[in-house]
Amino acid sequence: MTTDAMTAPNTPTAEEVGERLFAAVLGTQLVQAAYLGDRLGYYRTLAAGPRTSTELAARTATAERYAREWLEHQAVAGVLTVDDPDAAPTERRFRLPAGAAEVLTDVLSPNHVLPLARMAAGQGRHLDALADAYRSGGGVSWAEFGVDARESQAAANRPLFLGALPRDYLPSVPEIRAVLERGGRIADIGCGFGWSAIGIALAHPAVTVDGFDVDGPSIETARQNAVEAGVADRVRFHHVDAGADAGPGGGTEDRYDLVAAFECVHDMPHPVGVLAAMRRMTAPGGVVLVVDERVADTFAAPGDDVEQLMYGWSITCCLPDGLAHPGSVGTGTVMRPDTLRAYARDAGFADIEVLPVEDLFFRFYRLV
Structure with a gap:
Protein backbone atom coordinates (compact mmCIF):
# COMPACT_ATOMS: atom_id res chain seq x y z
CA MET A 1 0.00 0.00 0.00
CA ASP A 106 -43.96 30.49 6.09
CA VAL A 107 -41.59 32.78 8.01
CA LEU A 108 -42.33 31.13 11.38
CA SER A 109 -41.97 27.50 10.29
CA PRO A 110 -38.87 25.59 11.44
CA ASN A 111 -38.77 24.33 7.84
CA HIS A 112 -38.39 27.86 6.41
CA VAL A 113 -35.02 27.33 4.71
CA LEU A 114 -35.43 30.06 2.10
CA PRO A 115 -33.33 32.61 4.09
CA LEU A 116 -30.31 30.31 3.80
CA ALA A 117 -30.72 30.33 0.03
CA ARG A 118 -30.93 34.11 0.05
CA MET A 119 -27.78 34.32 2.17
CA ALA A 120 -25.85 31.97 -0.12
CA ALA A 121 -26.97 33.68 -3.32
CA GLY A 122 -26.42 37.14 -1.86
CA GLN A 123 -22.85 36.31 -0.93
CA GLY A 124 -22.21 35.50 -4.58
CA ARG A 125 -22.45 39.22 -5.28
CA HIS A 126 -19.27 39.73 -3.22
CA LEU A 127 -16.99 37.05 -4.68
CA ASP A 128 -14.64 39.62 -6.20
CA ALA A 129 -14.26 41.38 -2.85
CA LEU A 130 -13.79 38.04 -1.11
CA ALA A 131 -11.05 37.04 -3.56
CA ASP A 132 -9.29 40.34 -2.87
CA ALA A 133 -9.58 39.73 0.89
CA TYR A 134 -8.11 36.25 0.52
CA ARG A 135 -5.12 37.75 -1.27
CA SER A 136 -4.57 40.66 1.11
CA GLY A 137 -5.55 39.07 4.41
CA GLY A 138 -8.19 41.76 4.90
CA GLY A 139 -11.92 41.24 5.08
CA VAL A 140 -15.41 42.05 3.88
CA SER A 141 -17.48 43.60 6.65
CA TRP A 142 -21.07 42.92 7.64
CA ALA A 143 -21.91 46.43 6.46
CA GLU A 144 -20.48 45.61 3.01
CA PHE A 145 -22.48 42.37 2.79
CA GLY A 146 -25.52 44.61 3.25
CA VAL A 147 -29.23 43.96 3.31
CA ASP A 148 -29.11 40.37 2.03
CA ALA A 149 -26.89 39.30 4.92
CA ARG A 150 -28.83 41.22 7.57
CA GLU A 151 -32.27 40.12 6.47
CA SER A 152 -31.46 36.50 5.68
CA GLN A 153 -29.55 35.96 8.93
CA ALA A 154 -32.41 37.35 10.97
CA ALA A 155 -35.03 35.43 8.98
CA ALA A 156 -33.12 32.15 9.32
CA ASN A 157 -33.10 32.38 13.13
CA ARG A 158 -36.56 33.89 13.54
CA PRO A 159 -38.52 30.60 13.84
CA LEU A 160 -36.17 29.31 16.55
CA PHE A 161 -35.91 32.62 18.41
CA LEU A 162 -39.68 33.07 18.52
CA GLY A 163 -40.40 29.38 19.12
CA ALA A 164 -38.33 26.63 20.70
CA LEU A 165 -35.62 28.88 22.17
CA PRO A 166 -37.81 30.81 24.66
CA ARG A 167 -40.53 28.19 24.96
CA ASP A 168 -38.51 24.98 25.37
CA TYR A 169 -34.73 25.40 25.41
CA LEU A 170 -34.20 28.20 27.92
CA PRO A 171 -36.74 26.94 30.50
CA SER A 172 -35.08 23.51 30.39
CA VAL A 173 -32.10 24.98 32.27
CA PRO A 174 -33.18 25.34 35.94
CA GLU A 175 -31.12 28.48 36.66
CA ILE A 176 -32.49 30.20 33.55
CA ARG A 177 -36.04 29.04 34.21
CA ALA A 178 -35.84 30.70 37.64
CA VAL A 179 -34.85 34.00 36.00
CA LEU A 180 -37.73 33.77 33.53
CA GLU A 181 -40.29 32.90 36.19
CA ARG A 182 -39.35 35.66 38.62
CA GLY A 183 -39.21 38.31 35.91
CA GLY A 184 -35.50 38.98 35.89
CA ARG A 185 -33.48 41.42 33.81
CA ILE A 186 -31.95 39.95 30.65
CA ALA A 187 -29.23 41.28 28.35
CA ASP A 188 -29.10 40.05 24.74
CA ILE A 189 -25.62 40.69 23.27
CA GLY A 190 -25.39 40.85 19.47
CA CYS A 191 -29.17 40.97 19.18
CA GLY A 192 -29.41 41.71 15.45
CA PHE A 193 -33.04 42.25 14.40
CA GLY A 194 -34.11 41.49 17.97
CA TRP A 195 -36.04 38.26 17.49
CA SER A 196 -34.35 36.48 20.42
CA ALA A 197 -35.12 39.34 22.82
CA ILE A 198 -38.66 39.67 21.48
CA GLY A 199 -39.25 35.92 21.65
CA ILE A 200 -38.15 35.78 25.28
CA ALA A 201 -40.40 38.71 26.18
CA LEU A 202 -43.41 37.22 24.38
CA ALA A 203 -42.99 33.84 26.07
CA HIS A 204 -42.26 35.25 29.53
CA PRO A 205 -44.33 38.39 30.25
CA ALA A 206 -42.59 39.22 33.53
CA VAL A 207 -39.07 39.74 32.13
CA THR A 208 -37.42 42.85 30.72
CA VAL A 209 -34.77 42.61 28.01
CA ASP A 210 -32.05 44.97 26.79
CA GLY A 211 -30.58 44.14 23.37
CA PHE A 212 -27.17 45.40 22.25
CA ASP A 213 -25.62 45.39 18.77
CA VAL A 214 -22.89 47.26 16.88
CA ASP A 215 -24.92 47.38 13.64
CA GLY A 216 -27.06 50.49 13.46
CA PRO A 217 -29.52 49.35 10.76
CA SER A 218 -30.15 46.12 12.69
CA ILE A 219 -30.97 48.06 15.85
CA GLU A 220 -33.43 50.30 14.00
CA THR A 221 -35.19 47.23 12.60
CA ALA A 222 -35.20 45.57 16.02
CA ARG A 223 -36.91 48.56 17.58
CA GLN A 224 -39.61 48.47 14.91
CA ASN A 225 -40.03 44.72 15.38
CA ALA A 226 -40.52 45.22 19.13
CA VAL A 227 -43.23 47.82 18.51
CA GLU A 228 -45.03 45.54 16.06
CA ALA A 229 -44.78 42.62 18.49
CA GLY A 230 -46.26 44.73 21.30
CA VAL A 231 -43.28 44.37 23.67
CA ALA A 232 -41.53 47.73 23.26
CA ASP A 233 -42.43 48.58 26.87
CA ARG A 234 -40.27 45.68 28.11
CA VAL A 235 -37.68 45.30 25.35
CA ARG A 236 -35.18 48.06 24.55
CA PHE A 237 -32.45 48.02 21.95
CA HIS A 238 -29.14 49.87 22.12
CA HIS A 239 -26.66 50.68 19.36
CA VAL A 240 -23.45 50.04 21.27
CA ASP A 241 -20.36 47.84 21.25
CA ALA A 242 -20.74 45.65 24.31
CA GLY A 243 -17.02 44.94 24.33
CA ALA A 244 -15.89 48.56 24.27
CA ASP A 245 -14.73 50.38 27.38
CA ALA A 246 -17.76 52.65 27.16
CA GLY A 247 -20.13 49.73 26.68
CA PRO A 248 -22.62 48.38 29.22
CA GLY A 249 -21.54 46.67 32.38
CA GLY A 250 -19.64 49.41 34.13
CA GLY A 251 -22.05 50.03 36.99
CA THR A 252 -24.57 48.22 39.16
CA GLU A 253 -27.42 49.76 37.14
CA ASP A 254 -26.25 47.61 34.23
CA ARG A 255 -26.36 44.29 36.09
CA TYR A 256 -28.52 41.50 34.65
CA ASP A 257 -29.80 38.15 35.88
CA LEU A 258 -29.15 36.52 32.50
CA VAL A 259 -26.60 37.75 29.96
CA ALA A 260 -26.82 35.85 26.68
CA ALA A 261 -25.15 35.90 23.27
CA PHE A 262 -27.08 33.98 20.63
CA GLU A 263 -25.06 32.86 17.58
CA CYS A 264 -22.70 35.80 17.46
CA VAL A 265 -19.53 35.19 19.51
CA HIS A 266 -17.82 33.47 16.57
CA ASP A 267 -18.41 36.63 14.50
CA MET A 268 -16.78 38.97 17.00
CA PRO A 269 -13.31 40.31 16.14
CA HIS A 270 -12.54 40.69 19.87
CA PRO A 271 -14.59 38.03 21.69
CA VAL A 272 -12.55 38.12 24.89
CA GLY A 273 -13.45 41.76 25.46
CA VAL A 274 -17.13 41.06 24.89
CA LEU A 275 -17.14 38.03 27.19
CA ALA A 276 -15.39 40.11 29.88
CA ALA A 277 -18.12 42.74 29.51
CA MET A 278 -20.78 40.03 29.82
CA ARG A 279 -19.12 38.89 33.04
CA ARG A 280 -19.19 42.44 34.41
CA MET A 281 -22.82 42.84 33.40
CA THR A 282 -23.96 39.76 35.34
CA ALA A 283 -25.53 40.26 38.75
CA PRO A 284 -24.37 38.04 41.63
CA GLY A 285 -25.84 34.60 41.09
CA GLY A 286 -26.69 35.43 37.47
CA VAL A 287 -26.18 33.28 34.38
CA VAL A 288 -23.92 33.90 31.38
CA LEU A 289 -25.11 31.96 28.33
CA VAL A 290 -23.48 31.55 24.91
CA VAL A 291 -25.33 29.80 22.11
CA ASP A 292 -23.21 29.08 19.08
CA GLU A 293 -22.80 26.58 16.25
CA ARG A 294 -22.85 22.87 17.09
CA VAL A 295 -19.67 22.00 15.23
CA ALA A 296 -17.57 18.92 15.94
CA ASP A 297 -15.35 18.98 19.02
CA THR A 298 -12.26 18.51 16.89
CA PHE A 299 -11.36 18.78 13.20
CA ALA A 300 -11.95 15.67 11.09
CA ALA A 301 -12.28 15.16 7.35
CA PRO A 302 -14.58 14.48 5.71
CA GLY A 303 -17.20 16.07 7.95
CA ASP A 304 -20.96 15.76 8.19
CA ASP A 305 -23.47 18.10 6.56
CA VAL A 306 -23.57 20.51 9.51
CA GLU A 307 -19.78 20.79 9.55
CA GLN A 308 -19.74 21.45 5.80
CA LEU A 309 -22.48 24.07 6.16
CA MET A 310 -20.61 25.91 8.90
CA TYR A 311 -17.34 25.93 6.97
CA GLY A 312 -19.27 27.18 3.94
CA TRP A 313 -20.60 30.15 5.90
CA SER A 314 -17.16 30.75 7.37
CA ILE A 315 -15.24 31.01 4.10
CA THR A 316 -17.79 33.37 2.51
CA CYS A 317 -19.14 35.47 5.40
CA CYS A 318 -18.15 35.04 9.03
CA LEU A 319 -14.37 34.87 8.70
CA PRO A 320 -14.21 37.73 6.15
CA ASP A 321 -16.43 39.86 8.38
CA GLY A 322 -14.27 39.14 11.43
CA LEU A 323 -11.03 39.90 9.59
CA ALA A 324 -12.43 43.22 8.35
CA HIS A 325 -11.62 44.68 11.80
CA PRO A 326 -8.13 45.60 13.04
CA GLY A 327 -6.59 43.14 15.47
CA SER A 328 -9.29 40.52 14.93
CA VAL A 329 -8.71 37.02 16.31
CA GLY A 330 -10.39 35.67 13.15
CA THR A 331 -12.49 32.93 14.75
CA GLY A 332 -14.77 32.08 11.83
CA THR A 333 -18.02 30.13 12.04
CA VAL A 334 -16.37 26.90 13.20
CA MET A 335 -15.80 27.85 16.83
CA ARG A 336 -15.09 24.60 18.66
CA PRO A 337 -15.69 24.21 22.43
CA ASP A 338 -12.01 24.46 23.30
CA THR A 339 -11.76 27.76 21.42
CA LEU A 340 -14.64 29.22 23.40
CA ARG A 341 -13.15 27.81 26.59
CA ALA A 342 -9.89 29.65 25.93
CA TYR A 343 -11.74 32.91 25.23
CA ALA A 344 -13.81 32.48 28.41
CA ARG A 345 -10.77 31.88 30.61
CA ASP A 346 -8.99 34.89 29.13
CA ALA A 347 -12.11 36.92 29.97
CA GLY A 348 -11.99 35.89 33.63
CA PHE A 349 -14.28 32.86 33.71
CA ALA A 350 -13.14 29.60 35.27
CA ASP A 351 -14.58 27.34 32.58
CA ILE A 352 -17.50 26.59 30.26
CA GLU A 353 -20.25 24.04 30.78
CA VAL A 354 -22.01 22.43 27.82
CA LEU A 355 -25.69 22.39 28.70
CA PRO A 356 -27.93 19.40 27.90
CA VAL A 357 -29.96 21.22 25.24
CA GLU A 358 -30.34 19.20 22.05
CA ASP A 359 -30.50 21.12 18.77
CA LEU A 360 -29.21 20.13 15.34
CA PHE A 361 -27.37 23.38 14.68
CA PHE A 362 -26.67 25.01 18.06
CA ARG A 363 -24.75 24.16 21.23
CA PHE A 364 -25.60 25.87 24.52
CA TYR A 365 -22.78 26.89 26.88
CA ARG A 366 -22.90 28.28 30.39
CA LEU A 367 -19.81 30.29 31.35
CA VAL A 368 -18.88 29.86 35.00
Whole structure:
Protein backbone atom coordinates (compact mmCIF):
# COMPACT_ATOMS: atom_id res chain seq x y z
CA MET A 1 0.00 0.00 0.00
CA THR A 2 1.36 3.42 -0.93
CA THR A 3 1.66 6.30 1.52
CA ASP A 4 -1.08 8.19 -0.33
CA ALA A 5 -3.41 5.22 -0.07
CA MET A 6 -2.77 4.85 3.65
CA THR A 7 -3.39 8.52 4.44
CA ALA A 8 -6.46 8.86 2.20
CA PRO A 9 -8.17 5.42 1.96
CA ASN A 10 -11.46 7.00 0.85
CA THR A 11 -10.05 9.24 -1.88
CA PRO A 12 -12.89 9.85 -4.37
CA THR A 13 -12.51 9.11 -8.05
CA ALA A 14 -12.62 11.80 -10.74
CA GLU A 15 -16.08 10.57 -11.73
CA GLU A 16 -17.36 10.88 -8.17
CA VAL A 17 -15.98 14.40 -7.76
CA GLY A 18 -17.39 15.37 -11.15
CA GLU A 19 -20.83 14.01 -10.28
CA ARG A 20 -20.81 15.83 -6.97
CA LEU A 21 -19.78 19.11 -8.52
CA PHE A 22 -22.40 18.76 -11.26
CA ALA A 23 -25.07 18.16 -8.61
CA ALA A 24 -23.79 21.24 -6.80
CA VAL A 25 -24.18 23.30 -9.97
CA LEU A 26 -27.82 22.22 -10.19
CA GLY A 27 -28.21 23.13 -6.52
CA THR A 28 -26.60 26.51 -7.11
CA GLN A 29 -29.03 27.22 -9.93
CA LEU A 30 -31.92 26.28 -7.64
CA VAL A 31 -30.58 28.61 -4.95
CA GLN A 32 -30.27 31.46 -7.45
CA ALA A 33 -33.81 30.87 -8.68
CA ALA A 34 -35.05 30.82 -5.08
CA TYR A 35 -33.28 34.12 -4.47
CA LEU A 36 -35.11 35.66 -7.44
CA GLY A 37 -38.40 34.12 -6.38
CA ASP A 38 -38.04 35.65 -2.95
CA ARG A 39 -36.84 39.08 -4.05
CA LEU A 40 -39.45 39.42 -6.80
CA GLY A 41 -42.37 38.17 -4.70
CA TYR A 42 -43.04 35.17 -6.94
CA TYR A 43 -43.35 32.62 -4.13
CA ARG A 44 -45.63 34.79 -2.02
CA THR A 45 -47.89 35.39 -5.01
CA LEU A 46 -48.02 31.70 -5.90
CA ALA A 47 -48.80 30.81 -2.27
CA ALA A 48 -52.11 32.64 -2.73
CA GLY A 49 -53.09 30.41 -5.66
CA PRO A 50 -51.97 29.02 -9.04
CA ARG A 51 -50.92 31.52 -11.68
CA THR A 52 -50.07 31.69 -15.36
CA SER A 53 -46.91 33.53 -16.35
CA THR A 54 -49.02 36.48 -17.48
CA GLU A 55 -50.84 36.63 -14.15
CA LEU A 56 -47.64 36.25 -12.13
CA ALA A 57 -45.91 38.99 -14.09
CA ALA A 58 -48.86 41.35 -13.72
CA ARG A 59 -49.15 40.80 -9.95
CA THR A 60 -45.41 41.29 -9.34
CA ALA A 61 -44.71 44.06 -11.87
CA THR A 62 -42.18 41.93 -13.75
CA ALA A 63 -41.75 40.95 -17.40
CA GLU A 64 -43.86 38.01 -18.60
CA ARG A 65 -41.06 36.36 -20.56
CA TYR A 66 -38.81 36.22 -17.50
CA ALA A 67 -41.68 35.05 -15.30
CA ARG A 68 -42.49 32.27 -17.76
CA GLU A 69 -38.90 30.98 -17.88
CA TRP A 70 -38.63 31.11 -14.09
CA LEU A 71 -41.91 29.21 -13.66
CA GLU A 72 -40.84 26.54 -16.13
CA HIS A 73 -37.47 26.15 -14.39
CA GLN A 74 -39.16 25.73 -11.03
CA ALA A 75 -41.53 23.14 -12.47
CA VAL A 76 -38.69 21.22 -14.16
CA ALA A 77 -36.77 21.34 -10.86
CA GLY A 78 -39.76 19.85 -9.03
CA VAL A 79 -40.62 22.89 -6.90
CA LEU A 80 -43.85 23.81 -8.72
CA THR A 81 -46.50 21.65 -10.36
CA VAL A 82 -48.31 22.43 -13.62
CA ASP A 83 -52.06 22.01 -13.92
CA ASP A 84 -52.07 21.92 -17.74
CA PRO A 85 -48.59 21.21 -19.15
CA ASP A 86 -49.91 20.74 -22.71
CA ALA A 87 -51.48 24.21 -22.85
CA ALA A 88 -49.90 27.11 -24.70
CA PRO A 89 -46.87 28.46 -22.78
CA THR A 90 -48.62 31.61 -21.53
CA GLU A 91 -51.73 29.63 -20.55
CA ARG A 92 -50.06 27.01 -18.37
CA ARG A 93 -51.06 27.40 -14.73
CA PHE A 94 -48.35 26.79 -12.13
CA ARG A 95 -49.06 25.80 -8.54
CA LEU A 96 -46.95 25.99 -5.35
CA PRO A 97 -47.65 22.81 -3.30
CA ALA A 98 -48.29 23.12 0.43
CA GLY A 99 -44.96 21.61 1.47
CA ALA A 100 -42.97 23.88 -0.80
CA ALA A 101 -45.05 26.87 0.33
CA GLU A 102 -44.10 26.18 3.96
CA VAL A 103 -40.39 26.07 3.15
CA LEU A 104 -40.52 29.12 0.89
CA THR A 105 -43.11 31.45 2.48
CA ASP A 106 -43.96 30.49 6.09
CA VAL A 107 -41.59 32.78 8.01
CA LEU A 108 -42.33 31.13 11.38
CA SER A 109 -41.97 27.50 10.29
CA PRO A 110 -38.87 25.59 11.44
CA ASN A 111 -38.77 24.33 7.84
CA HIS A 112 -38.39 27.86 6.41
CA VAL A 113 -35.02 27.33 4.71
CA LEU A 114 -35.43 30.06 2.10
CA PRO A 115 -33.33 32.61 4.09
CA LEU A 116 -30.31 30.31 3.80
CA ALA A 117 -30.72 30.33 0.03
CA ARG A 118 -30.93 34.11 0.05
CA MET A 119 -27.78 34.32 2.17
CA ALA A 120 -25.85 31.97 -0.12
CA ALA A 121 -26.97 33.68 -3.32
CA GLY A 122 -26.42 37.14 -1.86
CA GLN A 123 -22.85 36.31 -0.93
CA GLY A 124 -22.21 35.50 -4.58
CA ARG A 125 -22.45 39.22 -5.28
CA HIS A 126 -19.27 39.73 -3.22
CA LEU A 127 -16.99 37.05 -4.68
CA ASP A 128 -14.64 39.62 -6.20
CA ALA A 129 -14.26 41.38 -2.85
CA LEU A 130 -13.79 38.04 -1.11
CA ALA A 131 -11.05 37.04 -3.56
CA ASP A 132 -9.29 40.34 -2.87
CA ALA A 133 -9.58 39.73 0.89
CA TYR A 134 -8.11 36.25 0.52
CA ARG A 135 -5.12 37.75 -1.27
CA SER A 136 -4.57 40.66 1.11
CA GLY A 137 -5.55 39.07 4.41
CA GLY A 138 -8.19 41.76 4.90
CA GLY A 139 -11.92 41.24 5.08
CA VAL A 140 -15.41 42.05 3.88
CA SER A 141 -17.48 43.60 6.65
CA TRP A 142 -21.07 42.92 7.64
CA ALA A 143 -21.91 46.43 6.46
CA GLU A 144 -20.48 45.61 3.01
CA PHE A 145 -22.48 42.37 2.79
CA GLY A 146 -25.52 44.61 3.25
CA VAL A 147 -29.23 43.96 3.31
CA ASP A 148 -29.11 40.37 2.03
CA ALA A 149 -26.89 39.30 4.92
CA ARG A 150 -28.83 41.22 7.57
CA GLU A 151 -32.27 40.12 6.47
CA SER A 152 -31.46 36.50 5.68
CA GLN A 153 -29.55 35.96 8.93
CA ALA A 154 -32.41 37.35 10.97
CA ALA A 155 -35.03 35.43 8.98
CA ALA A 156 -33.12 32.15 9.32
CA ASN A 157 -33.10 32.38 13.13
CA ARG A 158 -36.56 33.89 13.54
CA PRO A 159 -38.52 30.60 13.84
CA LEU A 160 -36.17 29.31 16.55
CA PHE A 161 -35.91 32.62 18.41
CA LEU A 162 -39.68 33.07 18.52
CA GLY A 163 -40.40 29.38 19.12
CA ALA A 164 -38.33 26.63 20.70
CA LEU A 165 -35.62 28.88 22.17
CA PRO A 166 -37.81 30.81 24.66
CA ARG A 167 -40.53 28.19 24.96
CA ASP A 168 -38.51 24.98 25.37
CA TYR A 169 -34.73 25.40 25.41
CA LEU A 170 -34.20 28.20 27.92
CA PRO A 171 -36.74 26.94 30.50
CA SER A 172 -35.08 23.51 30.39
CA VAL A 173 -32.10 24.98 32.27
CA PRO A 174 -33.18 25.34 35.94
CA GLU A 175 -31.12 28.48 36.66
CA ILE A 176 -32.49 30.20 33.55
CA ARG A 177 -36.04 29.04 34.21
CA ALA A 178 -35.84 30.70 37.64
CA VAL A 179 -34.85 34.00 36.00
CA LEU A 180 -37.73 33.77 33.53
CA GLU A 181 -40.29 32.90 36.19
CA ARG A 182 -39.35 35.66 38.62
CA GLY A 183 -39.21 38.31 35.91
CA GLY A 184 -35.50 38.98 35.89
CA ARG A 185 -33.48 41.42 33.81
CA ILE A 186 -31.95 39.95 30.65
CA ALA A 187 -29.23 41.28 28.35
CA ASP A 188 -29.10 40.05 24.74
CA ILE A 189 -25.62 40.69 23.27
CA GLY A 190 -25.39 40.85 19.47
CA CYS A 191 -29.17 40.97 19.18
CA GLY A 192 -29.41 41.71 15.45
CA PHE A 193 -33.04 42.25 14.40
CA GLY A 194 -34.11 41.49 17.97
CA TRP A 195 -36.04 38.26 17.49
CA SER A 196 -34.35 36.48 20.42
CA ALA A 197 -35.12 39.34 22.82
CA ILE A 198 -38.66 39.67 21.48
CA GLY A 199 -39.25 35.92 21.65
CA ILE A 200 -38.15 35.78 25.28
CA ALA A 201 -40.40 38.71 26.18
CA LEU A 202 -43.41 37.22 24.38
CA ALA A 203 -42.99 33.84 26.07
CA HIS A 204 -42.26 35.25 29.53
CA PRO A 205 -44.33 38.39 30.25
CA ALA A 206 -42.59 39.22 33.53
CA VAL A 207 -39.07 39.74 32.13
CA THR A 208 -37.42 42.85 30.72
CA VAL A 209 -34.77 42.61 28.01
CA ASP A 210 -32.05 44.97 26.79
CA GLY A 211 -30.58 44.14 23.37
CA PHE A 212 -27.17 45.40 22.25
CA ASP A 213 -25.62 45.39 18.77
CA VAL A 214 -22.89 47.26 16.88
CA ASP A 215 -24.92 47.38 13.64
CA GLY A 216 -27.06 50.49 13.46
CA PRO A 217 -29.52 49.35 10.76
CA SER A 218 -30.15 46.12 12.69
CA ILE A 219 -30.97 48.06 15.85
CA GLU A 220 -33.43 50.30 14.00
CA THR A 221 -35.19 47.23 12.60
CA ALA A 222 -35.20 45.57 16.02
CA ARG A 223 -36.91 48.56 17.58
CA GLN A 224 -39.61 48.47 14.91
CA ASN A 225 -40.03 44.72 15.38
CA ALA A 226 -40.52 45.22 19.13
CA VAL A 227 -43.23 47.82 18.51
CA GLU A 228 -45.03 45.54 16.06
CA ALA A 229 -44.78 42.62 18.49
CA GLY A 230 -46.26 44.73 21.30
CA VAL A 231 -43.28 44.37 23.67
CA ALA A 232 -41.53 47.73 23.26
CA ASP A 233 -42.43 48.58 26.87
CA ARG A 234 -40.27 45.68 28.11
CA VAL A 235 -37.68 45.30 25.35
CA ARG A 236 -35.18 48.06 24.55
CA PHE A 237 -32.45 48.02 21.95
CA HIS A 238 -29.14 49.87 22.12
CA HIS A 239 -26.66 50.68 19.36
CA VAL A 240 -23.45 50.04 21.27
CA ASP A 241 -20.36 47.84 21.25
CA ALA A 242 -20.74 45.65 24.31
CA GLY A 243 -17.02 44.94 24.33
CA ALA A 244 -15.89 48.56 24.27
CA ASP A 245 -14.73 50.38 27.38
CA ALA A 246 -17.76 52.65 27.16
CA GLY A 247 -20.13 49.73 26.68
CA PRO A 248 -22.62 48.38 29.22
CA GLY A 249 -21.54 46.67 32.38
CA GLY A 250 -19.64 49.41 34.13
CA GLY A 251 -22.05 50.03 36.99
CA THR A 252 -24.57 48.22 39.16
CA GLU A 253 -27.42 49.76 37.14
CA ASP A 254 -26.25 47.61 34.23
CA ARG A 255 -26.36 44.29 36.09
CA TYR A 256 -28.52 41.50 34.65
CA ASP A 257 -29.80 38.15 35.88
CA LEU A 258 -29.15 36.52 32.50
CA VAL A 259 -26.60 37.75 29.96
CA ALA A 260 -26.82 35.85 26.68
CA ALA A 261 -25.15 35.90 23.27
CA PHE A 262 -27.08 33.98 20.63
CA GLU A 263 -25.06 32.86 17.58
CA CYS A 264 -22.70 35.80 17.46
CA VAL A 265 -19.53 35.19 19.51
CA HIS A 266 -17.82 33.47 16.57
CA ASP A 267 -18.41 36.63 14.50
CA MET A 268 -16.78 38.97 17.00
CA PRO A 269 -13.31 40.31 16.14
CA HIS A 270 -12.54 40.69 19.87
CA PRO A 271 -14.59 38.03 21.69
CA VAL A 272 -12.55 38.12 24.89
CA GLY A 273 -13.45 41.76 25.46
CA VAL A 274 -17.13 41.06 24.89
CA LEU A 275 -17.14 38.03 27.19
CA ALA A 276 -15.39 40.11 29.88
CA ALA A 277 -18.12 42.74 29.51
CA MET A 278 -20.78 40.03 29.82
CA ARG A 279 -19.12 38.89 33.04
CA ARG A 280 -19.19 42.44 34.41
CA MET A 281 -22.82 42.84 33.40
CA THR A 282 -23.96 39.76 35.34
CA ALA A 283 -25.53 40.26 38.75
CA PRO A 284 -24.37 38.04 41.63
CA GLY A 285 -25.84 34.60 41.09
CA GLY A 286 -26.69 35.43 37.47
CA VAL A 287 -26.18 33.28 34.38
CA VAL A 288 -23.92 33.90 31.38
CA LEU A 289 -25.11 31.96 28.33
CA VAL A 290 -23.48 31.55 24.91
CA VAL A 291 -25.33 29.80 22.11
CA ASP A 292 -23.21 29.08 19.08
CA GLU A 293 -22.80 26.58 16.25
CA ARG A 294 -22.85 22.87 17.09
CA VAL A 295 -19.67 22.00 15.23
CA ALA A 296 -17.57 18.92 15.94
CA ASP A 297 -15.35 18.98 19.02
CA THR A 298 -12.26 18.51 16.89
CA PHE A 299 -11.36 18.78 13.20
CA ALA A 300 -11.95 15.67 11.09
CA ALA A 301 -12.28 15.16 7.35
CA PRO A 302 -14.58 14.48 5.71
CA GLY A 303 -17.20 16.07 7.95
CA ASP A 304 -20.96 15.76 8.19
CA ASP A 305 -23.47 18.10 6.56
CA VAL A 306 -23.57 20.51 9.51
CA GLU A 307 -19.78 20.79 9.55
CA GLN A 308 -19.74 21.45 5.80
CA LEU A 309 -22.48 24.07 6.16
CA MET A 310 -20.61 25.91 8.90
CA TYR A 311 -17.34 25.93 6.97
CA GLY A 312 -19.27 27.18 3.94
CA TRP A 313 -20.60 30.15 5.90
CA SER A 314 -17.16 30.75 7.37
CA ILE A 315 -15.24 31.01 4.10
CA THR A 316 -17.79 33.37 2.51
CA CYS A 317 -19.14 35.47 5.40
CA CYS A 318 -18.15 35.04 9.03
CA LEU A 319 -14.37 34.87 8.70
CA PRO A 320 -14.21 37.73 6.15
CA ASP A 321 -16.43 39.86 8.38
CA GLY A 322 -14.27 39.14 11.43
CA LEU A 323 -11.03 39.90 9.59
CA ALA A 324 -12.43 43.22 8.35
CA HIS A 325 -11.62 44.68 11.80
CA PRO A 326 -8.13 45.60 13.04
CA GLY A 327 -6.59 43.14 15.47
CA SER A 328 -9.29 40.52 14.93
CA VAL A 329 -8.71 37.02 16.31
CA GLY A 330 -10.39 35.67 13.15
CA THR A 331 -12.49 32.93 14.75
CA GLY A 332 -14.77 32.08 11.83
CA THR A 333 -18.02 30.13 12.04
CA VAL A 334 -16.37 26.90 13.20
CA MET A 335 -15.80 27.85 16.83
CA ARG A 336 -15.09 24.60 18.66
CA PRO A 337 -15.69 24.21 22.43
CA ASP A 338 -12.01 24.46 23.30
CA THR A 339 -11.76 27.76 21.42
CA LEU A 340 -14.64 29.22 23.40
CA ARG A 341 -13.15 27.81 26.59
CA ALA A 342 -9.89 29.65 25.93
CA TYR A 343 -11.74 32.91 25.23
CA ALA A 344 -13.81 32.48 28.41
CA ARG A 345 -10.77 31.88 30.61
CA ASP A 346 -8.99 34.89 29.13
CA ALA A 347 -12.11 36.92 29.97
CA GLY A 348 -11.99 35.89 33.63
CA PHE A 349 -14.28 32.86 33.71
CA ALA A 350 -13.14 29.60 35.27
CA ASP A 351 -14.58 27.34 32.58
CA ILE A 352 -17.50 26.59 30.26
CA GLU A 353 -20.25 24.04 30.78
CA VAL A 354 -22.01 22.43 27.82
CA LEU A 355 -25.69 22.39 28.70
CA PRO A 356 -27.93 19.40 27.90
CA VAL A 357 -29.96 21.22 25.24
CA GLU A 358 -30.34 19.20 22.05
CA ASP A 359 -30.50 21.12 18.77
CA LEU A 360 -29.21 20.13 15.34
CA PHE A 361 -27.37 23.38 14.68
CA PHE A 362 -26.67 25.01 18.06
CA ARG A 363 -24.75 24.16 21.23
CA PHE A 364 -25.60 25.87 24.52
CA TYR A 365 -22.78 26.89 26.88
CA ARG A 366 -22.90 28.28 30.39
CA LEU A 367 -19.81 30.29 31.35
CA VAL A 368 -18.88 29.86 35.00
